[in-house]
Amino acid sequence: MKSLLLRLHGFLAILLYAGTVAAQGYPSKTIRMIVPYPPGGTIDRIARDVGTELQKRLKQPVVVENRSGAAGNIGFEYMARQPADGYTLLFAPASNLTIQTSLFKTLPYDLEKDFVPVSLVALTPQMLLVHPSLPVNTVQELVDYSKSHPGKVNYGVTIGAYSHLAGELLMAKTGADFTAVPYQGPAPAMTDLLGGQMQFIFYEVSTGLQYVQSGKLKALAVAHKTRAPLLPNVPTMAEAGFPAFEVSSWYALMGRSGTPRAIVDQLSAEVRAIVQEPGFKKRYEEQGAFVVGSTPAELAAFIKADAVKWTAVVKQVGIEPN
Numbered sequence: 001m002k003s004l005l006l007r008l009h010g011f012l013a014i015l016l017y018a019g020t021v022a023a024q025g026y027p028s029k030t031i032r033m034i035v036p037y038p039p040g041g042t043i044d045r046i047a048r049d050v051g052t053e054l055q056k057r058l059k060q061p062v063v064v065e066n067r068s069g070a071a072g073n074i075g076f077e078y079m080a081r082q083p084a085d086g087y088t089l090l091f092a093p094a095s096n097l098t099i100q101t102s103l104f105k106t107l108p109y110d111l112e113k114d115f116v117p118v119s120l121v122a123l124t125p126q127m128l129l130v131h132p133s134l135p136v137n138t139v140q141e142l143v144d145y146s147k148s149h150p151g152k153v154n155y156g157v158t159i160g161a162y163s164h165l166a167g168e169l170l171m172a173k174t175g176a177d178f179t180a181v182p183y184q185g186p187a188p189a190m191t192d193l194l195g196g197q198m199q200f201i202f203y204e205v206s207t208g209l210q211y212v213q214s215g216k217l218k219a220l221a222v223a224h225k226t227r228a229p230l231l232p233n234v235p236t237m238a239e240a241g242f243p244a245f246e247v248s249s250w251y252a253l254m255g256r257s258g259t260p261r262a263i264v265d266q267l268s269a270e271v272r273a274i275v276q277e278p279g280f281k282k283r284y285e286e287q288g289a290f291v292v293g294s295t296p297a298e299l300a301a302f303i304k305a306d307a308v309k310w311t312a313v314v315k316q317v318g319i320e321p322n
Contacts, residue, residue: 036075040187047091053274080109084258098307103160117299118253119271124204124289125224126247146177156189163202166247168317205288223247228288
């Protein structure tokens with residue numbers, strides 16, 4: 001027994017030493033950052049911004065790869081098959097990390113076993129945007145219009161995203177007649193909204209701001225506790241008559257489970273430094289987003305708490321897993 005314990009201790013020591021050596025030489029080549037949605041959306045833009053800064057700090061190329069499809073599952077499955085060496089990272093949206101198991105009966109990966117938290121990056125509130133051709137100017141008018149025009153009010157969604165749940169929650173609270181039309185990501189949904197094929201959408205303030213300012217879309221409300229600084233005339237959902245209706249998307253950097261702890265901690269520290277850099281922080285705050293930054297442990301706790309909240313919403317609105 002003593003001999004066996006000595007061998008086990010020796011094996012563990014070798015593993016720890018190997019992890020330390022790997023971390024000391026990290027990074028020595030290109031790092032890939034997987035984005036599980038198409039180019040053009042909020043997640044893609046934030047990932048590229050972070051990747052650009054991370055490349056400067058680590059002195060190695062950081063390449064963003066879009067692997068979209070199946071509500072983010074294709075990108076997540078791909079990531080779950082990669083080596084745990086810190087050279088392939090995953091830039092993940094909130095919904096995929098919190099409620100995906102409630103939306104799909106089976107998943108080709110295990111959220112708890114296949115991924116390790118690195119850092120929370122940014123949080124961006126949702127706002128309700130409508131096409132200018134729709135004869136409504138308030139959230140209540142949108143609800144009333146949908147009831148008087150059944151089957152005529154469509155909204156674009158990425159299945160399971162918080163923007164999708166926001167629409168479902170509004171229907172559940174009001175009895176509105178909305179039809180969710182699924183897209184592979186928010187960018188193509190926005191394209192159809194701008195073209196008039198959709199009537200409304202819940203969309204991040206940080207990305208939708210430009211369309212409101214240009215007059216291409218109307219903002220009916222911001223789903224946050226405070227108004228967006230650059231949209232001071234747009235009420236919050238609470239001010240519009242819908243209290244406790246707050247929906248904010250957030251994005252986090254994840255690694256492959258088994259990645260040496262020293263590498264995870266190094267990446268986390270670098271991301272925290274990036275998002276707290278005054279210029280980076282100001283750029284996002286001016287767009288109505290909030291950069292965060294966190295330790296791996298803080299992100300793990302954040303994911304767990306948000307999962308409890310939104311899993312309850314999934315059950316409340318009656319979404320059945322596919």
